Amino acid sequence: MSIATARPGPATRTALVTGAGRGIGRAIAQRLSGQGLRVALTARTGEQLEQTAAACPGPTLVVPADLTDPSGVETVFGAVEQEWGAIEVLVANAGAGVSAPLAKTTDEQWRQMLDLNLTAPFRCLRRAVPSMVEHGYGRIVVVASVAAKVGEPYISAYTAAKHGVLGLVRSAAAELARSGVTVNALCPGYVDTPMTDGTVAGISDLTGRSAEEARAVLERKQPIGRLVGPDEVADAAWLCVTTGAITGQGINIDGGAHQS
Ligand SMILES: NC(=O)c1ccc[n+]([C@@H]2O[C@H](COP(=O)([O-])OP(=O)(O)OC[C@H]3O[C@@H](n4cnc5c(N)ncnc54)[C@H](OP(=O)(O)O)[C@@H]3O)[C@@H](O)[C@H]2O)c1
Structure with a gap:
């Protein structure tokens, strides 16, 4: 039996969900909580996080932060570790999109898209991985997009960031494959x-x-x-948490729009 499977099941574990104030992040937080995990919730808007916490059946920890702030990730991880110990399940979901023709995309829009959709998940993974490796168990789920795999007009900055984050997931999964840590991306459509x-x-x-x-x-x-329903994205997130054999994948949840 491997170290990973010898450890207690996911019901005893500590999770962090970013972007947990609404939408997909809220649905994933509710799912993890419903399955017995204790779930830390982060986003900028504390009021929305409190609403998510109220909708979760189990223990929650609300830690508001702006993840594009270089110190934001450290603040969140530090608060969770102080309360509950190491994070074992990381769902890097916080994200947003801007729409503009390529020639009108400003440096500021480009920077915002990369900061939130690529650099913030990178900082979360970098911070989460050492303790996961040390304990021989970890589950990392990044909510990317079908825009991680295909290009559509007028979302070049968002698409570049999401392609980048899928590359991060694939490389991290390859690096960590023997450590008991899995790393996957979810690629939802609309x-x-x-x-x-x-x-x-x-x-x-x-x-x-x-x-x-x-x-x-x-x-x-x-x-x-x-x-697609947010609950259907949460289904895929839960699959990634429950199995140790799926890693390095970008799982499409787009009603069959893309088949790769
Ligand atoms: N909706 C779709 O059709 C779709 C499709 C494919 C992929 N996705 C991806 O799925 C993820 C969630 O999308 P969603 O549809 O649930 O979006 P949403 O309803 O707008 O929720 C986004 C969450 O991210 C948080 N967030 C945004 N900027 C943040 C920041 N700087 N720091 C910390 N948290 C921040 C938001 O809270 P605050 O604003 O309070 O910070 C909110 O809780 C995103 O990564 C998105 O790219 C969405």
């Missing part, structure tokens, strides 16, 4: 969250379509003919 509400509003503004028509455009992009 998910029914506040972020997608923003995308719908943007399409409406740009095209004059109603919100319903704009939403239908996104629904039609996915062969299942609807948006």
